[in-house]
Amino acid sequence: MSESPKSKVISIKGLKVACGECSLHDLCLPVGISQSDMERLEHIIKRKRPIQKNDFLFHSGDGLNSLYAIRSGSVKTFSLTDDGQEQILGFHLPGELLGLDAIHDLVHHCSGRALETTSICEVPFEELEDLASQIPGLQQQLFRLMSKELQSDESFMMVLGKKTSEERLSNFLLNLSMRFKQRGFSGSEFNLSMSRNDIANYLGLAVETVSRLFTRFQNAGLIEVNRKLITITDMDGLRALAGAKCKKDEQSASN
Amino acid sequence: MSESPKSKVISIKGLKVACGECSLHDLCLPVGISQSDMERLEHIIKRKRPIQKNDFLFHSGDGLNSLYAIRSGSVKTFSLTDDGQEQILGFHLPGELLGLDAIHDLVHHCSGRALETTSICEVPFEELEDLASQIPGLQQQLFRLMSKELQSDESFMMVLGKKTSEERLSNFLLNLSMRFKQRGFSGSEFNLSMSRNDIANYLGLAVETVSRLFTRFQNAGLIEVNRKLITITDMDGLRALAGAKCKKDEQSASN
DNA sequence: CGCTGCTTTGAACAACTTCAACTTCTGTGG
DNA sequence: CCACAGAAGTTGAAGTTGTTCAAAGCAGCG
Numbered sequence: 001m002s003e004s005p006k007s008k009v010i011s012i013k014g015l016k017v018a019c020g021e022c023s024l025h026d027l028c029l030p031v032g033i034s035q036s037d038m039e040r041l042e043h044i045i046k047r048k049r050p051i052q053k054n055d056f057l058f059h060s061g062d063g064l065n066s067l068y069a070i071r072s073g074s075v076k077t078f079s080l081t082d083d084g085q086e087q088i089l090g091f092h093l094p095g096e097l098l099g100l101d102a103i104h105d106l107v108h109h110c111s112g113r114a115l116e117t118t119s120i121c122e123v124p125f126e127e128l129e130d131l132a133s134q135i136p137g138l139q140q141q142l143f144r145l146m147s148k149e150l151q152s153d154e155s156f157m158m159v160l161g162k163k164t165s166e167e168r169l170s171n172f173l174l175n176l177s178m179r180f181k182q183r184g185f186s187g188s189e190f191n192l193s194m195s196r197n198d199i200a201n202y203l204g205l206a207v208e209t210v211s212r213l214f215t216r217f218q219n220a221g222l223i224e225v226n227r228k229l230i231t232i233t234d235m236d237g238l239r240a241l242a243g244a245k246c247k248k249d250e251q252s253a254s255n
Numbered sequence: 256m257s258e259s260p261k262s263k264v265i266s267i268k269g270l271k272v273a274c275g276e277c278s279l280h281d282l283c284l285p286v287g288i289s290q291s292d293m294e295r296l297e298h299i300i301k302r303k304r305p306i307q308k309n310d311f312l313f314h315s316g317d318g319l320n321s322l323y324a325i326r327s328g329s330v331k332t333f334s335l336t337d338d339g340q341e342q343i344l345g346f347h348l349p350g351e352l353l354g355l356d357a358i359h360d361l362v363h364h365c366s367g368r369a370l371e372t373t374s375i376c377e378v379p380f381e382e383l384e385d386l387a388s389q390i391p392g393l394q395q396q397l398f399r400l401m402s403k404e405l406q407s408d409e410s411f412m413m414v415l416g417k418k419t420s421e422e423r424l425s426n427f428l429l430n431l432s433m434r435f436k437q438r439g440f441s442g443s444e445f446n447l448s449m450s451r452n453d454i455a456n457y458l459g460l461a462v463e464t465v466s467r468l469f470t471r472f473q474n475a476g477l478i479e480v481n482r483k484l485i486t487i488t489d490m491d492g493l494r495a496l497a498g499a500k501c502k503k504d505e506q507s508a509s510n
Numbered sequence: 511c512g513c514t515g516c517t518t519t520g521a522a523c524a525a526c527t528t529c530a531a532c533t534t535c536t537g538t539g540g
Numbered sequence: 541c542c543a544c545a546g547a548a549g550t551t552g553a554a555g556t557t558g559t560t561c562a563a564a565g566c567a568g569c570g
Contacts, residue, residue, distance in 0.1 A: 079413065081413060081417055085417065087413045100405055101409060103398050104402035109406055139387065142398065146358075147359035147401065156412065161457075162459065203416075204415060204416035
């Protein structure tokens with residue numbers, strides 16, 4: 001496949017894969033890990049050549065061989081309903097680790113597919129687990145990562161369970177904004193790598209609804225939409241939409 | 256599976272908390288762990304006196320001190336939307352471990368509340384983490400447990416994102432049925448410890464809808480409802496409802 | 511008994527979906 | 541460079557599912 005990683009990890013400069021140097025290193029695996037431990041970790045990580053838009057990173061049903069960390073680009077994960085339609089489970093940005101849900105039974109229950117040209121670090125799971133048992137800091141970091149994903153799943157359940165279409169979309173945009181910002185990109189202007197269809201699917205809405213919402217948000221002066229490019233022009237307004245809906249002001253009375 | 260592997264669990268008889276003897280031990284923490292390691296684990300677990308219906312196990316905002324394993328009874332977890340309404344995130348049965356989502360930042364982001372009189376094993380998290388770093392089998396089991404929760408969250412997202420009210424409720428009943436069966440109870444007749452309101456809330460529906468569905472399911476001969484007691488009389492019929500909906504038979508043509 | 515809270519049922523209403531048509535974009539080949 | 545075909549996105553109007561509102565039925569409990 002790609003270049004071999006056995007090239008003595010010391011000289012980080014010459015190394016393609018270097019977590020310590022990676023701009024994402026505080027999002028990704030190594031946190032609070034010593035230099036030498038970090039090198040051991042880097043040693044097991046494989047850098048694969050970039051995958052193209054629509055390429056699969058893994059398929060539902062595949063055995064779990066590796067976890068995948070996104071270096072650049074973006075990936076969607078999804079599974080199929082009984083009647084064969086896609087349900088998108090998440091959109092994943094650089095610095096995120098995919099495949100954690102397959103640890104349970106060592107089988108992927110969703111598929112991962114690139115939304116654009118994407119480069120990936122592959123982390124063989126067995127070796128990672130082994131290393132984690134030797135490096136407490138790594139174990140802890142893995143626990144935290146998984147827990148974080150549980151948290152974000154939970155907050156997403158709230159979106160799907162209680163929120164209106166307006167709240168869902170504004171929530172979605174703000175979530176992306178936050179994550180882009182965290183990664184050093186602009187939080188107020190970014191490209192959506194996924195289609196409207198994907199957004200709708202993810203949010204449990206019809207494409208048409210999403211489309212209408214985009215124009216409604218634009219007309220309301222909250223965002224500017226240029227095809228895939230979104231500019232948030234009124235962050236607070238968007239936040240207001242995403243949060244408490246005031247459809248019942250009388251709630252203060254009943255409360 | 257069920258029969259104890261080796262009952263030389265020392266004088267477990269005298270021990271209040273004995274995972275090795277616990278009927279839930281294959282659901283809960285210890286799996287593939289040596290006898291002596293198991294004892295170390297049991298040593299850090301505290302058995303608390305049963306909590307009563309509506310008592311809180313932990314509050315949203317609390318620091319994470321312990322994980323909680325349910326021995327008997329049931330618990331709901333929920334958080335509040337910005338406008339103060341409850342969103343139920345899950346119902347938890349004996350053998351399940353609560354609080355994993357708080358590991359990330361050591362703060363609970365949801366509350367846990369007993370649905371009935373419930374007894375709990377408290378597992379101090381720091382000590383557990385410490386132990387996990389010494390016992391690879393324990394680390395692995397924790398990874399698996401968290402991963403399993405990720406999986407079930409994902410399948411629930413599918414329910415909320417794509418399923419109709421009928422599919423949601425039948426899904427819910429089948430899920431409970433399966434879990435009861437797994438725990439040695441009847442899978443076809445069980446008590447709902449949660450209110451209709453809670454069910455509706457969890458499934459993202461209105462109470463009225465859930466109520467109507469119960470009567471509809473009963474009229475269709477799928478279940479029998481006696482207040483909180485549910486008897487599933489047509490498991491396959493219920494499964495059919497939960498799975499692929501046939502609202503479009505023409506899909507075979509378009510597919 | 512007569513509360514009180516939970517559940518059920520009916521009827522009107524709203525939000526979102528579905529269907530259908532049209533527009534814009536993208537990439538390909540002449 | 542333009543034409544064209546297909547995909548993606550937008551917009552309008554009709555249709556449905558599930559919600560909301562209102563009220564009655566029921567069990568549990570002081």
